[in-house]
Amino acid sequence: MTPFLNGLGIVAATGRGINSLRSALQSGWRPPVTITLPDKCELPVYPLPSGALEDKSLGRKVRRSDRLSKMAVFAAADALDDAQLPPDLDRRRIGLIVTSAFGSHTTTFQFLDEILTYGDAAVSPTVFSHSVQNAAAAYVASTLDLQGPTLTLTQVHFAFHHALLLARQWLATGQCDHVLVGGMDELGSVMHFICRSLLRSPMDGKLRPFAFAKYPAAIPGEGSAFFLLSGTPQPGSYARLEEITTAPWSAPAKAPDLHILEADGTLADESGYANFTSVGAQFAAYAPLFGSMPGGTPLQAAAAALMLKELVCFATPVTDGASALPLCRATAPQPLASVHLTRLHCNGTAGQIQLLAPF
Amino acid sequence: MHNNMNNTNLPKEELLQKVRAQLKELLVSHLALEDIKPEEIGDDEPIFGDQGLGLDSLDAVEIVVLLQRNYGLNIKETEKGTEIFRSINALANYIVENSPHPLGAESAAAEEEK
Amino acid sequence: MGAVSAPGLTTSEALASFRAARREPGRLTLFESSLDLPVFEVARFDAAHPYSDGVRTLELALHAVREALTDAALDSGALSSARVGVCLGTTVASQLNDLAFYRSYKTTGSAPMAPVRRYLKGNLADAVAAHFGIQALTVTVTNACSSGADAIAIGAQWINAGLCDLVLAGGADELNLVPLSGFHALGLGCPFPCTPFDKHRQGLNLGEGAGIVVLEAPAHAVARGHTPALALYGHGTACDAHHLTAPHPEGRGLRAALYQALALAGVRPEEIAFVNAHGTGTQENDLIEGNTLAAIFGPSLPVLSTKGYTGHTLGAAGGLEAVFTGLALREGWLPPSIGFSEQDERIPITPLREHTEIHGRFALSTSLAFGGNNTALLLGFTKGAAQ
Numbered sequence: 001m002t003p004f005l006n007g008l009g010i011v012a013a014t015g016r017g018i019n020s021l022r023s024a025l026q027s028g029w030r031p032p033v034t035i036t037l038p039d040k041c042e043l044p045v046y047p048l049p050s051g052a053l054e055d056k057s058l059g060r061k062v063r064r065s066d067r068l069s070k071m072a073v074f075a076a077a078d079a080l081d082d083a084q085l086p087p088d089l090d091r092r093r094i095g096l097i098v099t100s101a102f103g104s105h106t107t108t109f110q111f112l113d114e115i116l117t118y119g120d121a122a123v124s125p126t127v128f129s130h131s132v133q134n135a136a137a138a139y140v141a142s143t144l145d146l147q148g149p150t151l152t153l154t155q156v157h158f159a160f161h162h163a164l165l166l167a168r169q170w171l172a173t174g175q176c177d178h179v180l181v182g183g184m185d186e187l188g189s190v191m192h193f194i195c196r197s198l199l200r201s202p203m204d205g206k207l208r209p210f211a212f213a214k215y216p217a218a219i220p221g222e223g224s225a226f227f228l229l230s231g232t233p234q235p236g237s238y239a240r241l242e243e244i245t246t247a248p249w250s251a252p253a254k255a256p257d258l259h260i261l262e263a264d265g266t267l268a269d270e271s272g273y274a275n276f277t278s279v280g281a282q283f284a285a286y287a288p289l290f291g292s293m294p295g296g297t298p299l300q301a302a303a304a305a306l307m308l309k310e311l312v313c314f315a316t317p318v319t320d321g322a323s324a325l326p327l328c329r330a331t332a333p334q335p336l337a338s339v340h341l342t343r344l345h346c347n348g349t350a351g352q353i354q355l356l357a358p359f
Numbered sequence: 360m361h362n363n364m365n366n367t368n369l370p371k372e373e374l375l376q377k378v379r380a381q382l383k384e385l386l387v388s389h390l391a392l393e394d395i396k397p398e399e400i401g402d403d404e405p406i407f408g409d410q411g412l413g414l415d416s417l418d419a420v421e422i423v424v425l426l427q428r429n430y431g432l433n434i435k436e437t438e439k440g441t442e443i444f445r446s447i448n449a450l451a452n453y454i455v456e457n458s459p460h461p462l463g464a465e466s467a468a469a470e471e472e473k
Numbered sequence: 474m475g476a477v478s479a480p481g482l483t484t485s486e487a488l489a490s491f492r493a494a495r496r497e498p499g500r501l502t503l504f505e506s507s508l509d510l511p512v513f514e515v516a517r518f519d520a521a522h523p524y525s526d527g528v529r530t531l532e533l534a535l536h537a538v539r540e541a542l543t544d545a546a547l548d549s550g551a552l553s554s555a556r557v558g559v560c561l562g563t564t565v566a567s568q569l570n571d572l573a574f575y576r577s578y579k580t581t582g583s584a585p586m587a588p589v590r591r592y593l594k595g596n597l598a599d600a601v602a603a604h605f606g607i608q609a610l611t612v613t614v615t616n617a618c619s620s621g622a623d624a625i626a627i628g629a630q631w632i633n634a635g636l637c638d639l640v641l642a643g644g645a646d647e648l649n650l651v652p653l654s655g656f657h658a659l660g661l662g663c664p665f666p667c668t669p670f671d672k673h674r675q676g677l678n679l680g681e682g683a684g685i686v687v688l689e690a691p692a693h694a695v696a697r698g699h700t701p702a703l704a705l706y707g708h709g710t711a712c713d714a715h716h717l718t719a720p721h722p723e724g725r726g727l728r729a730a731l732y733q734a735l736a737l738a739g740v741r742p743e744e745i746a747f748v749n750a751h752g753t754g755t756q757e758n759d760l761i762e763g764n765t766l767a768a769i770f771g772p773s774l775p776v777l778s779t780k781g782y783t784g785h786t787l788g789a790a791g792g793l794e795a796v797f798t799g800l801a802l803r804e805g806w807l808p809p810s811i812g813f814s815e816q817d818e819r820i821p822i823t824p825l826r827e828h829t830e831i832h833g834r835f836a837l838s839t840s841l842a843f844g845g846n847n848t849a850l851l852l853g854f855t856k857g858a859a860q
Contacts, residue, residue, distance in 0.1 A: 039582050056394070063391045064417070064717075092711060092729055102592075103615065105569045111651060112575040120654040121507050122427060125420040126390075128655030129718050129843070133567055133615035138844030141714045147726065149710040150846045151623060154567045154615040155596035162612045169630045175733075190569075190578060194589050246610065349608070417718050420660050 001172045003229040004358060005238040006085075009078025009182075010302045011053070011071050012223025012290050013046035017078060018306065025303055025314035026331055029288050031205045032219045035192060043196050044205050046221035046291030047187055061143045064126055065135075066107045071224035072098055072136040072184045073143050079180060079226040080144055083234055095148040095170050095179040098137040099159035101295030106188035107131040136184060148176050158246045158343075158351040159183065160297045164229075165244050171231045182226030183298035195220045199265065199292070207292065209263035209285030210322035212274045218265030221291015225298035227305070237358035238305035242338070249342075249350040251279045256354065257336045258313060258328060261285045262300050262343035264292040272344050277325055280340065284316035284328045297343055301353060304339040308357045311335055371455065378451040378461055389425055390418050402448045411446075419444065430458040475540030476796040477533055478682030478783040479513035483540055484800055487782075491797075491808035494828065496782045498666040498678055503529075503648050508657055511666050513680030513784030514648055528591060529681075530566035531600050533789070534645035537683035538601060541641065545687040546699055549605060551639075555693065558610040558637040559598040560628045561685075562620025562644035563788035566597045567613055570651050597645065610637060615788070618751070619710070619842035620644050621684060622791025622850050626708040628688045638693040643792025645683035652787060653679050659718060667754035667785075668812035669778035670763060670824045677753040680784020684792030686799070702858035703799050706740065706835065706851050709733025713845035720757055724765030726847040727839065731769055734837065734849040742770050745851075746833025747807060749798045751841045752778025752824070753785050754812070758841055763820035766839075772821040775829060777810035791840040791848065798838040798852050806830050 010017065014024035024030070032044035053070045062073050076096075108131040114123040129135060134152035141150050149170065153159045160183045167179035195218070202208070202217035229241065243252070259280030263270045264287030277283065290299045307313055313334040316327050341353045369377070383397035392412075405411035407419065414422075422444070426432040432454065434443070443453045455461050477483070479497060480490035490496070498511040515533065542548070571588035578584040594600070598611035610631060614624045621644025628642030656662045656677060663676035686705075694701060711729035713721035720727075735742060748770065750762055766774055779797050780786075786793055801807050810824030835853035842848075 059394055060413070063393055091714070096712070103568055108568050108570045108651070109575055111655065112570065112572055113579065115572065115650065115654055116576055116579060118428065119507055120650060121657065122424065123654050123658045124424055125655065125658035125660070125718075126417060128651070128658055129417060131568075131570075131651070131655070132617050132843055133564060134617045134842065134844045134846070135717060137616075137846075138717050141712045141845060142716065145714050147712050147714045147729065150616070150712040150844075151627075151710075152615045153612055155599065155611075155613040156593055157599070159612075162610070165634075165636070166627060166630065169634050173630075173633070190575070193578060193582075193584075194586070197586055198589065248608070347603075415716065415719070417659075417716070420658065423660070424658065 001168060001231065002240045002242050003168050003171050003231060004233045004240055005227045005305050006230045006234040006236065007079040007083025007228030008238055008302055008305055009075040009082060010225040010299065011048060011075050012225065012299050013048065013221055014289060015049050016052045016074060021302060021306060024289055028315060029206065029317040037192055037196060041196055043192055044201050044219045045187055046219055048222060058143060062139060065139050066104065066130045068104050068106065068184055068186045069130065069136040069139045071186065072182065073139050075182055075224040076140045076180050076226040077144060079228045083228040084236060085178065091145045092147040093177040094146045095167065095176040096137060096141055096146045096150040097153065097163040097167055097179065097181045098140065099153045099163045099183040099295065101156045101159065101185050101293065103133045103154045104131050104135060105191060106186060109190045146180065156294050157345045159295060161244050161246045161351040161353065164241060164353065167229050168241065171229065178228055178230045180226055180228055182224060183295050184224035185222055185293050185295045187220055187222040206318050207265055207288040208318055208320045209261055209287055210325065211320060212271045214269045214271055216265040216270045218292035221293050221296065223290060223299055225302040233358055238309040239355040239358055242356045243354040246351045247349055252340060252354055255279050255281055256338040256340035257281050258307065258339045259283050260300055260304055260339060260341045262287065262297060262341060264296060266292045266294045267344055267346055276342050282313065282326050282328045286317065288317040297341065297351065301341055304341055304355050308336055308339055308355055374461060375451050375455055378454050379447050381463060382447055382451055385425060385429065390414065390421060400447060403446045406444055406446060429463050430454050431460060431464065432458055474544055474796040474799050475537035475685045476682065476793055477515055477518065477536045478786060478793055479515055479680055480782045482518065484796065488800060488804065490782060494809050494811055496666065496811050498784065504650055506650055506653060508653060510653065510657065510662050510664060511678050512648055513678060515681055528566065529647035530563060530645050531597060533647060533681065533683040534561060534597060534601055535604060537643065537685040538641055541685040541687045547687065552605055552607050555638040557607050558628060558631045558640040559602045560612045560614065560624040560640055560642045561598045561601065562614040562616065562624040562791060563597045563646050564615060564617060564620065564652065565646050565649040567615045572650060601641065616846055617843040618787055619791055619840035619846050619848040620788040621793065622795065622838065622840040622848040623710060625686060625705065625791065625795055625850055626710060626848060629705050629708060632688055632690045638690045640688040641685060642688055643683065643685035643795065644789040646681055646786055646788040648679060648681040661755050663754055666812060667781060669752035669754040669781055669810060670759045670817065670820060671813045672815040672817040674754045674756065674759060676755050678784040680786045682783060682786045682789045682793055684789055684794065684796040686795055700857060702803060702854060703852055704855045706853045707734040707738030708850050709737065710846065710848040713847065715845050717844060720761045720841055720845065722761065724761045726845060727762060727765045727841060728769065730847040730849040734851040738851045740835050740851060744833065744835050745770060745837055746831045747775035747801065747836050749794045749838040750776050750778045751839050752780055754780065760819055762839065762841060763822045767821035774822055775807065775825060775831065776822050777807055777825045781810060781812035794838045795850050795852065798836050801831065802836055802852060802854060
């Protein structure tokens with residue numbers, strides 16, 4: 001079965017919502033924000049724009065939630081709204097899968113701080129509750145009244161791919177009519193320190209996905225994107241989910257109209273992406289708009305979904321290193337029938353998603 | 360003899376008024392009650408349940424921690440959910456009756472420095 | 474099946490503890506804490522292992538996996554020739570929560586990256602797969618207290634989807650200061666050995682361990698001449714969508730999960746021989762779970778909580794309790810629900826007070842997670858074994 005992506009919600013460096021995603025894709029590369037760490041070192045990052053999480057419409061439901069949970073709630077709520085499903089849905093038949101590479105680290109570190117400051121017998125129960133890995137999913141479920149199966153998967157590689165596989169299964173077996181699937185990851189002060197220690201920043205603020213570099217530079221990003229998957233299409237459907245794999249790479253049967261390489265500087269060695277350059281009529285890479293995120297697939301898939309719905313190919317924002325490749329170099333309408341996303345794992349496997357135009 | 364009941368030298372009613380105001384500020388800021396201003400909370404309004412402020416069980420355990428950190432009070436398991444938590448008035452009265460520093464830990468520290 | 478927890482390093486040792494109705498909660502020895510709460514550590518477990526960098530959760534998982542593979546008569550050759558999945562639930566091992574790391578960062582502005590590299594090297598399921606040298610579908614489920622059960626349900630779905638022939642599924646968690654401190658802060662920690670469903674219960678004790686089942690596609694089992702006695706016939710999962718820390722007052726999600734599991738298995742409530750309940754010992758959980766079970770299965774349902782023996786093992790709980798459910802079916806008896814003595818009039822079910830023979834083909838294990846997810850696993854004898 002090929003589920004339909006019927007709704008999309010996103011909160012990222014590009015802002016909140018589909019319109020700001022489209023604008024960002026049209027405008028191309030923007031410089032990252034430079035933050036100064038406590039030790040005076042600088043780190044370029046792609047954070048959410050300020051104000052992106054200010055939304056009073058959900059009111060009390062998210063009052064205590066931490067930043068990561070808010071990202072997930074807003075993106076998921078937007079995806080559900082966007083799908084324009086009938087109001088009398090059976091909430092027990094809507095599933096939810098939330099994925100993350102690093103989980104709720106800011107709240108976890110905040111809890112560790114409480115332990116160090118107040119002692120382990122006098123810590124805040126609210127901070128603890130929010131540090132639990134499935135807190136964001138709990139907020140999404142209670143805010144949107146989702147009573148079907150709910151899961152949180154936290155792993156550095158391919159969490160979103162596995163979520164899509166499971167969502168497809170839930171739809172195929174009839175356990176659910178719809179599944180909200182998404183990913184979320186956040187920055188934070190300790191994460192800034194970790195990134196500065198482990199990653200190399202580019203001098204000019206540009207991620208270069210087509211450099212296929214060993215020891216590539218990275219610019220950490222954050223954000224959340226959710227999709228509403230259903231067994232049947234809606235008038236506003238974005239795409240059909242044709243295939244998902246997380247295995248040693250095998251080329252798709254037919255070269256996609258657009259092949260998005262998810263190179264973003266999070267692998268120690270990205271030279272392996274060069275192996276994929278024979279499969280695709282055109283190539284693009286949108287990490288330079290979102291930043292480097294091992295769990296960044298949902299954001300890039302959001303871009304893919306938008307392109308398939310609106311039948312436009314957005315120019316790849318940074319083309320350095322790809323002189324010989326057929327890139328999508330200029331934003332233009334295109335009758336895209338298929339978009340493929342590939343993200344490498346350091347162990348040689350690849351997470352691949354194949355999306356087809358919905359109709 | 361050290362007067363633990365009111366070592367702020369304030370008349371009781373004035374002290375209670377200050378404590379009520381402080382409590383409201385504390386609840387709004389610490390429990391992220393973004394949709395309400397401290398002065399909008401009624402003194403006798405129910406704090407928990409569907410009426411009034413509408414706080415829940417997680418807020419309750421958080422308030423226990425707030426009382427410990429700010430007022431040096433250790434609420435026993437058996438005291439939770441009882442009269443003390445009924446309203447701002449009830450909580451303020453409890454603080455004034457039992458806390459070594461009813462105007463908060465910070466003011467107590469400031470007092471010590473004098 | 475494989476299990477390591479406070480009652481024993483193996484399923485046989487756990488059964489011996491259950492037969493003797495013996496439990497050994499103790500004082501915390503694994504790390505420093507000012508909290509003087511009883512915990513269920515896995516005593517005598519040597520976590521020193523060159524591969525794992527001493528990550529206790531991984532070592533517990535590997536220990537249980539090895540027992541499960543032996544029990545399933547699978548060696549590394551069999552693993553490498555099959556399509557394998559590894560799906561494990563955990564809480565502690567999936568977080569950047571190293572206190573020493575954070576303390577160093579907070580006090581000096583810097584910290585060694587070793588804990589971060591450990592985290593990046595691979596989540597629990599990846600690490601287990603890498604240890605056995607298998608290319609596998611790997612997923613780490615972080616659904617709080619139902620993670621282990623959810624992982625088993627996912628494994629079953631992978632097999633039914635034709636993605637895998639074999640799945641190593643379950644959960645693992647080591648004892649850790651973060652949940653110990655956190656549950657205490659929530660007022661959910663019991664200052665004495667826990668008493669699930671008891672009238673005077675005061676909360677949970679934390680424990681640690683790993684519970685693993687090997688799920689196998691029937692065709693694969695037949696092809697290698699293996700006839701397992703037990704099967705996972707059904708599973709169900711549903712969310713309360715109610716509150717971050719409190720269960721739905723009417724057990725809405727648990728009810729839905731139980732009915733789903735029964736429907737999937739094509740089993741009626743009266744065919745269920747017993748339920749291994751989540752039974753943490755908290756006021757809320759036991760009240761709601763007890764009432765929901767009574768409403769569906771009737772008040773004389775044989776019920777127990779093995780958390781009286783193991784403590785609440787968080788991510789491992791669903792895996793351990795699935796194993797204990799399977800063991801009980803296989804052995805034909807249940808131990809008493811240790812810690813329970815006085816009936817709470819508000820809870821219509823009465824957990825077992827003594828060693829009890831069981832008759833029946835099917836049983837359920839329930840898990841209710843923080844955040845409102847509820848999962849039920851329905852196990853039973855395979856047709857051949859039932860005869």
